[in-house]
Amino acid sequence: MTESHRPETPEEVGALVREAAERKTPIEVLGHGSKRAFGRPLKLEITLDLSRLSGIRLYEPNELVMTAGAGTPLAEIAAALAQNRQELAFEPADLGPLYGGEADRGSIGGVFACNLSGPRRFKAGAARDHLLGFRGVSGWGESFKSGGRVVKNVTGYDLCKLMCGAFGTLAVMTEMSFKVLPRAETTRTLLLLGEDDDPALARLRRAAASANEVSGLAHLPAAVAKRSALGDVAGAGGAVTALRLEGPAPSVVARMASLRAEVAGAGPTAELSDDDSRALWREVRDASYFAGRDAALWRISLTATAAAPALAGLAAKLAGDTSWFYDWAGGLVWLEIAGAAQAETVRAAVAKAGGHATLIRAPLTERAVTAVFEPQAKPVAALSRRIKESFDPGHILNPGRMYAGL
Amino acid sequence: MPLKMPEPDRAVIADRDRLVAELEAIVSAAGVVAEARALKAFESDGLTAYRQTPMVAVLPETVQQVSEIMKLCHRRGVKVVPRGAGTSLSGGALPLADGVLLVMSRFNRVLEIDWDNRCIVTQPGVTNLGLTKAVEHCGFYYAPDPSSQIACTIGGNIAENSGGVHCLKYGLTTNNVLGLQVVLPDGEIIRVGGRHLDAEGYDLLGLMTGSEGLLGVVTEVTVRMLRKPPTARALLIGFPTSEAAGECVAKVIGSGVIPGGMEMMDRPAIHAAEAFCHPGYPLDVEALLIVEIDGTEAEVDHLVGEVEKLAKSCGALSLRVSNSEAERLAFWAGRKAAFPAVGRISPDYYCMDGTIPRHQLPTVLRRIGELSEHYGLKVANVFHAGDGNLHPLILYDANQPGELERAEEFGGDILKLCVEVGGVLTGEHGVGVEKRDLMGAMFNEIDLAQQQRVKCAFDPQSRLNPGKVFPELHSCAELGRVHVSGGRTAFPDLPRF
The missing domain is CATH 3.30.70.2740 (Alpha-Beta Plaits)
Structure with missing residues (x-):
């Protein structure tokens, strides 16, 4: 029997958490629940649903800042920003459809709690780089705040960073202030067709190091490219390597010419202009090539130069059909395995490459026995546990969602 | 303002000679400064209003030595204050009378430049400018550029989360760090992050950055390097009022332009700078804006035109656009010399x-x-x-x-x-010691208690840089729940578990 609470004010959140702390009753903290299947499964009887803590409290486009309740729909925020030609520069991924849910259902709180960032991450920073301040309730049942609404702030520890990617295990964020940025006037994407992983990634790394300010660097091997909804990509009949340029129109035109000169001799190319370019990078952002399926899915962050060899090695070792694609010039890999997740094999390869692997999707039974997040070295794990207890001494907030005992 | 620091521990001071001998056993006599006159050199950092000679200074060269020093001090209950170049303007490296000053200046080597992954692995005692110097011959640079970049170290930049004039577009230290090796207060050595993005687990990288040397001692740093923009041009714009200059800044950003740098000076600062180094600033304006646009040539030309239009619409009295690198640097010369210029008047x-x-x-x-x-x-x-x-x-x-x-x-x-x-x-x-006692203006008791609990997770005995950042020293055991609101529960009408 589960019991769901939907508080309407931060004070109610405080009261509910205090009571849970006193009764030592663990609670599952949720935004809209669109990513509920992300992480270790929780079997808690009480849920704290933050969807009523909704609404944009402050938006000052000229100050590049917005403050919103944790339960504010991401879609509402994106729409308000779009009216002023602004956006969240880190391109929050919409993972809902990967879990069989509908698109555009997440909350802003969930975005920051999961530290979800998209293709522009390597250039514009992650979600964690955009959170300026928050108010929340700790596991002590105390309402507290950290940070502010200005970009430059070193007053006290940067607890915003800790909250991002903590999956609600430290505190319940009730309201947050974050940085917003101008949306590029123009976007165009250069596609290189038919290149293998290794040379394609080397090319992407060179482009990242060039002066062309490329803001998207992805490589879709043939098996993934053919799942694209874009004709130019799906119909290419092989692998597709994508390089995105954004900015004022004259600048994009000049940089596209420069980028084309750089890749001269690479083979056939194609170009996507505004709408198609945006559609492609949405697919990459959301890894939508793996939506509507239920095979095990890994999200792997690793040293870019090591990505292609690591994946080639893995493909040979893993049992079952695999497919994958690269983002961030190879720094991010999405890997789908039909069959068991085979964590040991995946993690051994990733450790060798320098990085970490997260099991984004797997059946509940598998997530219950497999480490969903990369296991940590002993002293780091011990320190993380002490940090957890400094916020949540009774282990009542999403206990075990990231690691057992955290 | 009399500054209250933690009461010195007399027993520790009385036992100083033994500690010095033990430190010498770790780093050799050449790595320990114990003589009173030599210790004078370390008595303050960039905030010279406060001075305190440390009990002893130690200059390790390896992470193992740092770890052994921390273990020794942990065992003996001795306080430790880490120090980079000592350029802090908030007293973050102010020594303690009963403390070991851990001077990281010998960690002065760039360890590896990974061109293909565009990152630099370095020891913390390398200067901020030293990082750019190490990669600029190939057209790269390290983005955060605090004014003290010629002297301040990357380790100190981590401690303070340093910014600089370019951080509006390129971020602060925290946005440019990929990995750290850290020695915890008990001597344990940990690694967080690496050459990849977004480390697993809690964001210890983000927490360490800006923690003012209270959580651990940084012994190795991995930072991103960026491609130097091919072109940069600056606009020097004078306004009749600070309101007009402020309006121009808002309009530039509102229009979607993020300049590489955007600096404002008021009349006294303009006059001081002009008298000091004659950059050719207009003297009949109340506010001066320097707007720098960087990027590819096409982008810079386009955006300079946009900013010019906006500045005129805000009533600019004078406007010059740099037409050469020399002119751009001249625009900046006055701003960069603002502090010494004011020092002269x-x-x-x-x-x-x-x-x-x-x-x-x-x-x-x-x-x-x-x-x-x-x-x-x-x-x-x-x-x-x-x-x-x-x-x-x-x-x-x-x-x-x-x-x-x-x-x-x-x-x-x-x-x-x-x-x-x-x-x-x-x-x-x-915050350091300078703004420590003002923390209450921004944070309430609960906010501060939560931050101090985080400190306790790293340093339960409060031996690492105590007396900084927090207005009151609490023992970790005291930091239980702050408010019980008299046993009453708020919102008695709410449905309960």
Whole structure:
């Protein structure tokens, strides 16, 4: 029997958490629940649903800042920003459809709690780089705040960073202030067709190091490219390597010419202009090539130069059909395995490459026995546990969602 | 303002000779400074108003030595204060009478430049500018560029989360660090992050950055390097009022342009800079903006035109666009020399560092003007206009009895004003000892207790850099729940578990 609470004010959140702390009753903290299947499964009887803590409290486009309740729909925020030609520069991924849910259902709180960032991450920073301040309730049942609404702030520890990617295990964020940025006037994407992983990634790394300010660097091997909804990509009949340029129109035109000169001799190319370019990078952002399926899915962050060899090695070792694609010039890999997740094999390869692997999707039974997040070295794990207890001494907030005992 | 530091532990001081011998056993006699006169060199950092000779200074060369020093001090209950180049403007490296000063200056090597992954692995004692120097021959640079970059170290930049004039577009230290090796207060060595993005687990990288040397000692750093933009041009724009300059800043950003740098100076700062190094600043304006646009040539030309249009629409009195690298650097020369320039018109100055929501600038400048009259002390303002970071320079004469105290009180009022209008106490200099006792203006007891509990997770005995950042030292055992609100539960009508 589960019991769901939907508080309407931060004070109610405080009261509910205090009571849970006193009764030592663990609670599952949720935004809209669109990513509920992300992480270790929780079997808690009480849920704290933050969807009523909704609404944009402050938006000052000229100050590049917005403050919103944790339960504010991401879609509402994106729409308000779009009216002023602004956006969240880190391109929050919409993972809902990967879990069989509908698109555009997440909350802003969930975005920051999961530290979800998209293709522009390597250039514009992650979600964690955009959170300026928050108010929340700790596991002590105390309402507290950290940070502010200005970009430059070193007053006290940067607890915003800790909250991002903590999956609600430290505190319940009730309201947050974050940085917003101008949306590029123009976007165009250069596609290189038919290149293998290794040379394609080397090319992407060179482009990242060039002066062309490329803001998207992805490589879709043939098996993934053919799942694209874009004709130019799906119909290419092989692998597709994508390089995105954004900015004022004259600048994009000049940089596209420069980028084309750089890749001269690479083979056939194609170009996507505004709408198609945006559609492609949405697919990459959301890894939508793996939506509507239920095979095990890994999200792997690793040293870019090591990505292609690591994946080639893995493909040979893993049992079952695999497919994958690269983002961030190879720094991010999405890997789908039909069959068991085979964590040991995946993690051994990733450790060798320098990085970490997260099991984004797997059946509940598998997530219950497999480490969903990369296991940590002993002293780091011990320190993380002490940090957890400094916020949540009774282990009542999403206990075990990231690691057992955290 | 009398500064209260933790009461020195007499037993520790009495046992100093034995500690010195044990430190020498770890780093050899050449790595320990114990002689009183030599220790004088370490008695303060960039905030020279506060001085304290350390009990002993130690200069390790390896992470194992740092670990052994920390273990020794942990075992003996001795406090440790880490120090990089000692350029902190907030007293973050102020020594303790009963503390070991851990000087990281021998960690001065760049360890590896990974061109293909565009990152630099370095020891923490390398200077900020040293990182750029190491990669600039291939057209790269390290983006955060605090004014002290010629001297300050990357380890200190991590401790303070340093910014610089380019951070509006390229981020602060925290946005440019990929990995750290850290020695914890008990001597344990940990690694967080690496050469990949987004480390697993809690973001310890983000927490360590800006923690002012209270959580651990950084022994290795991995940072991103960026491709140097092919072109940069600057606009020098004079305005009749600070309101007009502020409006121009808002319009530039509102139009979607993010300049590489955007700096504002008020009349006293403009005049001081012009008298000091003759950059050719207009003297008949109340506010001067320097807007730098960088990127590819096509982009820069296009955006310079946009900014010109916006500046004119805001009533600019004068406008010059740099047409050569020499001219661009000349525009910056006055701004970069603002501190020494002010130093020449006044025997002493006290540099403040608040951040405010940008639209509050006219209000804040007006109120600073009123405070200036109240305290009878002049003030010059330089402002990182793009990100709202304000540096009022309070002019005083330390030889005049009472002036330093007045300057400090004036500074405190300015910072409280910053908080009052929605800003923060410090944008980039850190809290240290300087703003420690003002933390209550921004945070309540619960906010501060939560931060101190985080400190306890790293340092349960409070031996690493105690007396900094937090106005009151609590033992970790005292930091239980702060509020029980008299046993009453709020919202008695709510459905309960």
